[in-house]
Amino acid sequence: MLNSSASDMAAPMGAAAAQPDLQGIGLVTLLTGAFLSVMSGIIVSIAIPSIQAEFGANPAISSIIAYYGLAYGLALITGGRLGDLYGRRRLFVIGMGGFTLASLACALASSLTMIIVARVAAGLFAALLFPQVLSIIRVASGSDAARARNLSAFGVTLGLSGVMAQLLGGLLISANIYDLAWRWVFVLCIPIGLAACALGQRVIPESRAPGKARLDLAGVALSAIGFALVLFPLVEGRALGWPVWLLVLPLLAAPVFVLFARDQSAKARSGRDPLVDLRLFARGPVAGGVVIAFLLHSTIVSMPFIQAMYLQVGLGYSALHAALIIAPAGVSFIFASMLCNRLAPRIGMGVTMLMGAALAITGYLLCILIAHATPAIAAGWLGLGLLVVSCGQGLFMPLMLNVVLANVPPEKAGSASGVVSTAQQVGGAFGVAIAGLLYFGMLARHTGEAQAPAAAFGLATSYPVLAMTLCIFTLPVIFPRKQP
Incomplete structure (x- = not known):
């Protein structure tokens, strides 16, 4: 199941693409x-x-x-x-x-x-x-x-x-x-x-979907209201101190999304053009891929926030000094993104993604150990853990996107890409919000202690460990079983 190749995943849609x-x-x-x-x-x-x-x-x-x-x-x-x-x-x-x-x-x-x-x-x-x-x-x-x-x-x-x-x-x-x-x-x-x-x-x-469909304005309004109710608390919660009214907003999003789903399903059944064709999510690779996009991006966006808090605020490093510690991780991501396209045909997409997730988890745990060992170990060694994290992410992310897009008809490519990108954006906001709560909560508990920044960094980094573990458990969903 986890050794599916790129061509296997693309097979359902391969005949539909005849573009420049x-x-x-x-x-x-x-x-x-x-x-x-x-x-x-x-x-x-x-x-x-x-x-x-x-x-x-x-x-x-x-x-x-x-x-x-x-x-x-x-x-x-x-x-x-x-x-x-x-x-x-x-x-x-x-x-x-x-x-x-x-x-x-x-x-x-x-x-x-x-x-x-x-x-x-x-x-x-x-x-x-x-x-x-x-x-x-x-x-x-x-x-x-x-x-x-x-x-x-x-x-x-x-x-x-x-x-x-x-x-x-x-x-x-x-x-x-x-x-x-x-x-x-x-x-x-x-x-x-x-x-x-x-x-x-x-x-x-240039490319576009066939026919002369119109933009679903009701769907646009409902999706915008729903995501505003979710995103606003996530991006402004920490600055506003998490008042009760702000915590209620995500609960109000639930009925809005139910209404949106019913509206989109009714339009699809009647032959009209919905903003998002929810029938796409009947495909395991698409539904699972959106969940993984949310989880993965919540770690990709939250980790730089945690790093900045720890290195610049906790340890007093300059922005340039912190950047020089973090930069090699970006190079590692680039290298792994190129390598995944060579590994996947040999060992399978699922195995490559599993390897990437395991590497990312290992890197996060290494970062936690290094932070707790500082100053006995120079904080600059944190870059080593981040390098391992980024290598894992680079192996994982391009293949995840390939799995999703291979299972989407070309005429729905734009709306599907929008859904995946939205999952990434909401995931990023969610990750930063959770990491912020964990980091500042632990910092408040250990105010004035020398190890407070390391303890806060360790707790906040536990969220990416959990998120990548959930990605591993979601992998079987995106690789359908081959029929005998």
Whole structure:
């Protein structure tokens, strides 16, 4: 069961793809969208102290990150479906253009409010472009092998974006060229975005779902309300102190999602076009893949938060010093993302993913041991544990995406990519919220103690261990049993 190959998983949908091949400069241009979307979220976090130094201490400073994530998460499913209906390349270019303009607005901002508004716009436009990356890879890769290679390149891009965000963010802000400080992290996005817009129209193949379906506006509204009720508490809970009313909001999301599911199912049965065809989730690989996307991304996003708290706040390291400890892990992720495409055909996708999850768990446990051994062991050795974690994630993630996309019809690629991306975004917000509760809760219990940061780091890192363990138990769901 766990030794299924890429071609086995793609078989149900393999006959449906007859699109222009995506390769070379077209693939590079497409992956630029993923690079900017991910790098922007990380590099802005590094710039927060510099922004605060210019505009003063303000509780709203966290909204720069929180509202970008909120806008991004709410619009991903809609962005994916718009690509299906009106052209995936077209939505990619529109999203990239809007994201570039929003970055320019951030760089020119003269107030905190202007930055927050521009970041909300950037999140919305990122939600238009990001789902198109995965859906175009699904429909425009000329073969199952090409799709696997392109998804491996997607994994490399995510690893590279993490490395570059840490290093460039630290270097640009420390260098403070022309006294622009934090503005450089937004200026950096502008030439890259402009180049991607100019090239995208020429080198990325266009595709869309057949027919003349319309956007399901009722579905858009219901999904946005439901995810707002879930995401708002996760992104703002710690800043607001987790008041009772905030904890009630996720409970209110349940009836909204029930209504959404009934609405989407009724439209699918009557032949109308729902925002999300829920019949896709009858496929084990799709349903299991979305669950794993949630769990995996909750660890990928929460761990940098835990690292920053421990290294910069707990141990007093500079942003650049912390970045130099963390950066090799990004290189490890890149290497493993390239390696997984070679391992999977030999030992099976399931075995490769199991190996990746086991490596990630081992790396997390190693990080906990190193933190508790500090200062007897230099904290810099934490980079070794993170390197093992990232190697496991690099083996795991591209194959997970391949399994999901291989089981989605090309005409539904956009909405399915939006669902997977939304699961990742909600998972990331959930992971940070849980890690924050564990970290600061333990820190409060051991206030003033020398080992308080290590104890807090260890407890918070136990969440990624649990999440990756749950990923292992979900693996059998995404690999259907072969019929005798």
